[in-house]
Amino acid sequence: MDPTRVEDDEVLFRRVPCDEMCFEVEDDGALKVQPAAFNDRAMRPSVDRRALRPDPVATQRGPGNLQGWERGGVVRLVTSAVRGDRSVAKMKGDAVETQHALDVIHKPNPPADLENAAHAQVEPSPAIASANVFRRVREALARLVSGWEIRPEGHRDA
Numbered sequence: 001m002d003p004t005r006v007e008d009d010e011v012l013f014r015r016v017p018c019d020e021m022c023f024e025v026e027d028d029g030a031l032k033v034q035p036a037a038f039n040d041r042a043m044r045p046s047v048d049r050r051a052l053r054p055d056p057v058a059t060q061r062g063p064g065n066l067q068g069w070e071r072g073g074v075v076r077l078v079t080s081a082v083r084g085d086r087s088v089a090k091m092k093g094d095a096v097e098t099q100h101a102l103d104v105i106h107k108p109n110p111p112a113d114l115e116n117a118a119h120a121q122v123e124p125s126p127a128i129a130s131a132n133v134f135r136r137v138r139e140a141l142a143r144l145v146s147g148w149e150i151r152p153e154g155h156r157d158a
Contacts, residue, residue, distance in 0.1 A: 001117040003106040008080035012047040012104065012120065013059040014038070014141075018071035018152040031155055033075055033145045035138035043134045044121040045141060047077065047104065053118030056149035063113035073152035075145045079104050082122060082144060088136045090128075100124040100133065102140065 006012075014037065016022050022037040038045045048059045056074040082102050090098040102124055108117045122141060128134055150156075 001108045003108060006049060006079050006104040006106050006120055007051075008083065010079045010104075011050040012077045012079060012082070013050055013053070013056050013074050013149060014045070014047050014077065014145075015059050015062055015069075016073045016075055016152065018068070018073070018154070023073070023152065023155075025155065031073075031148060031151060033142045035135065035142045037075070038122075038138040038141045043128055043137070044123045045138075046110075047120050047122060048116065048118040049106065049120055050076070051118075053116070060150055063116065071153040072150075073155075074149040076147055076149050077141065077144050078146055081146070082141070085140045085144060087140045087143075088124060088133065090130065090133050098126065100126065100128060100137070102137065 016033065016037045022034055024032045024034055026032055040046065053059060060072055060074045061069045082104055085102055088100040088102060089096045102122055104120050105123050106120045108119055110119050113119055124137055
């Protein structure tokens with residue numbers, strides 16, 4: 001499949017491992033997504049486009065039915081919220097040195113998940129190489145989560 005434009009109104013899914021570093025249980029039982037849920041070695045977190053992969057269980061399963069996949073959860077984001085976020089910046093003292101825009105780029109069938117035509121990546125522009133700036137990307141994405149499609153094991157009845 002050739003890449004296509006990810007439209008602003010598209011819903012995105014992100015797999016969240018059943019790991020207490022990835023979410024926090026609040027006093028009222030709500031699950032708050034933590035920045036660790038968006039960790040990515042390449043600093044471009046993967047998401048799935050619901051328009052091309054509407055079943056969140058397929059996202060939950062991950063590439064090659066990851067071990068323990070059924071214990072994890074799936075959150076949703078909206079593309080326009082990701083693109084509209086302006087909180088990611090490289091700072092120099094108290095001044096903004098570089099402002100980073102976030103975009104969602106369709107990258108179908110990556111080598112690690114050849115069957116996933118819905119795969120996309122959240123990519124900062126300009127690209128980042130700093131762990132501190134990527135931390136801000138992860139914080140922004142955690143803040144932009146619009147809800148859970150599938151809650152992690154042990155938290156599904158809340």
